[in-house]
Amino acid sequence: MQSVKVVIVGGGAAGLGAAKTFGLDVDYLLVEAQNYLGGRIRTVDVAPNVAVDLGAQFIHGKVNNIVYDVCQNLNCIMPVSEETANDTLVLTSNQTVIDSNLFDKATVVWQAILEEAAAFFEKKTRTSHHSLSDYLVEHFKKRLSIALGYSDDIIDAFIDYFNQIELIDNGCSSLSDLSLADYGSFEYLDGDYAYEFQNGGYRSFIAYMKSFLPDEKRVRLNSEVVRVKYLQDSHRLQVDIRDLNHSSENEITTILCDHVIWTSSLGYLKENFSSIFATEKELLEQKRQAVENLGFDTVNKVVLVYEKSFWPEDVKEMILLHTQKSLPIPLSESLNDLTDIRTIVEAIHRYDVLPSTDTPVLICWFGGPAAVLIENFSNEIIGQICHEVLCYFLNISSKSNLPINIVKSGWHTNRFVRGSYSYYSTKSTKKDGELLSTPYAPDGIPRIQFAGEATHEKFYSTVHGALESGIRESTKLLSVIKK
Numbered sequence: 473m474q475s476v477k478v479v480i481v482g483g484g485a486a487g488l489g490a491a492k493t494f495g496l497d498v499d500y501l502l503v504e505a506q507n508y509l510g511g512r513i514r515t516v517d518v519a520p521n522v523a524v525d526l527g528a529q530f531i532h533g534k535v536n537n538i539v540y541d542v543c544q545n546l547n548c549i550m551p552v553s554e555e556t557a558n559d560t561l562v563l564t565s566n567q568t569v570i571d572s573n574l575f576d577k578a579t580v581v582w583q584a585i586l587e588e589a590a591a592f593f594e595k596k597t598r599t600s601h602h603s604l605s606d607y608l609v610e611h612f613k614k615r616l617s618i619a620l621g622y623s624d625d626i627i628d629a630f631i632d633y634f635n636q637i638e639l640i641d642n643g644c645s646s647l648s649d650l651s652l653a654d655y656g657s658f659e660y661l662d663g664d665y666a667y668e669f670q671n672g673g674y675r676s677f678i679a680y681m682k683s684f685l686p687d688e689k690r691v692r693l694n695s696e697v698v699r700v701k702y703l704q705d706s707h708r709l710q711v712d713i714r715d716l717n718h719s720s721e722n723e724i725t726t727i728l729c730d731h732v733i734w735t736s737s738l739g740y741l742k743e744n745f746s747s748i749f750a751t752e753k754e755l756l757e758q759k760r761q762a763v764e765n766l767g768f769d770t771v772n773k774v775v776l777v778y779e780k781s782f783w784p785e786d787v788k789e790m791i792l793l794h795t796q797k798s799l800p801i802p803l804s805e806s807l808n809d810l811t812d813i814r815t816i817v818e819a820i821h822r823y824d825v826l827p828s829t830d831t832p833v834l835i836c837w838f839g840g841p842a843a844v845l846i847e848n849f850s851n852e853i854i855g856q857i858c859h860e861v862l863c864y865f866l867n868i869s870s871k872s873n874l875p876i877n878i879v880k881s882g883w884h885t886n887r888f889v890r891g892s893y894s895y896y897s898t899k900s901t902k903k904d905g906e907l908l909s910t911p912y913a914p915d916g917i918p919r920i921q922f923a924g925e926a927t928h929e930k931f932y933s934t935v936h937g938a939l940e941s942g943i944r945e946s947t948k949l950l951s952v953i954k955k
């Protein structure tokens with residue numbers, strides 16, 4: 473039976489961060505269920521010389537951002553370009569174009585309200601509102617109407633737009649699930665909100681992290697840890713691993729180790745927590761509520777690759793305001809009859825032009841219930857929907873300029889992830905966050921430690937949070953091992 477000092481479960485940013493910290497000093501094995509390293513960082517080629525990130529895409533903030541520092545040294549971040557009036561094209565379902573200044577004004581009002589909402593966390597002010605939605609409903613419409621002086625249908629369409637963006641930013645399926653009290657616990661780092669990568673996306677970051685793996689033997693891909701058991705007599709852990717290279721479900725191998733660093737997503741834990749740690753009653757007690765209560769829903773992307781762009785030159789993003797919600801967007805007959813088509817169409821609010829390439833590539837983000845629904849359809853159908861909706865808003869024919877490639881993510885169906893990133897739900901509190909990251913120490917020594925984005929106190933839902941959490945747990949463990 474193989475024996476190592478530490479088993480790291482999961483080869484995403486957290487697991488790779490732990491492995492890098494151990495370097496050559498610790499005898500570890502990193503076990504990854506999928507056939508690649510990176511986890512929710514997943515870069516794919518969508519055209520010759522064009523790579524797109526299906527998971528993490530941006531670096532959020534600059535100052536004290538460990539991922540920014542690495543990528544800056546690797547020279548893979550795009551220079552920040554000056555904003556111009558032509559960057560944003562705001563379209564309505566009445567097929568008109570709205571002055572982007574109006575959009576900027578609405579954004580200012582929205583951000584001011586979000587900042588007020590975030591302040592509840594810092595000031596610990598009491599409020600009768602539970603969710604972010606409660607607060608927004610009360611404040612946003614009134615203030616937006618005053619600031620813009622526009623008709624109700626435009627104001628409602630703006631509200632709808634910002635709601636969708638917030639669903640995507642927080643990874644929740646409804647803003648009614650997002651805790652107002654803990655909304656401000658996420659810390660934004662100074663610098664721009666979103667730094668973009670040069671062509672290649674997050675690939676160079678993962679390549680850099682992989683370069684610290686001493687040899688191939690330290691990593692086992694296609695291997696799912698299905699059980700971790702503490703052995704009282706030997707004070708060791710028995711880690712059962714299912715080899716997914718074999719078709720037989722029963723192909724289990726066992727490794728013995730002194731410590732485990734567990735880094736899977738919260739979504740995976742929600743589904744498998746009780747079976748993986750079935751023998752560890754105390755651990756189950758310690759974390760059950762946290763695993764159940766913290767939020768983890770889905771965000772997905774649809775990538776459309778074109779031969780020629782058909783949107784105005786210089787445009788970086790196209791915003792869709794659904795101003796005529798009572799009237800469905802006319803689509804091809806074959807699409808009209810699809811189940812849930814309206815939910816999907818009404819969730820389409822924005823197309824980002826991929827800035828790192830001259831090939832015309834649009835990225836359409838989905839949040840809320842539509843993000844899960846799009847996984848039920850083929851790339852071709854979802855791509856066709858996204859294409860036709862954009863053409864309708866632009867008031868041009870959808871018959872020409874068809875996409876030459878369509879790729880979409882499927883983070884909910886992926887059984888090793890089951891969603892996108894964590895958030896504080898109305899059922900959870902900061903205490904749940906702390907409990908999730910508390911090590912399990914049945915003999916007084918931390919035996920099973922928990923990392924991963926959801927365990928980060930203030931950078932949850934990000935790559936830098938995930939990376940820091942892996943470094944945090946491996947550093948703690950180094951001090952135990954070296955004693």
Ligand SMILES: Cc1cc2nc3c(=O)[nH]c(=O)nc-3n(C[C@H](O)[C@H](O)[C@H](O)COP(=O)(O)OP(=O)(O)OC[C@H]3O[C@@H](n4cnc5c(N)ncnc54)[C@H](O)[C@@H]3O)c2cc1C
Nearest residue numbers: 482484485486505511512528529530697924925934935938
């Ligand atoms: C669509 C999308 C967009 C995003 N955009 C951004 C962004 O722009 N910027 C940003 O900072 N962050 C973004 N994120 C979030 C970011 O990707 C994650 O926070 C981060 O990558 C999580 O890393 P992790 O190591 O905690 O988890 P993961 O990357 O999920 O790694 C965990 C690994 O564990 C493996 N695993 C699970 N169970 C087992 C098991 N039993 N045995 C073995 N292996 C197992 C999984 O396969 C996975 O590879 C985005 C995420 C998504 C989905």
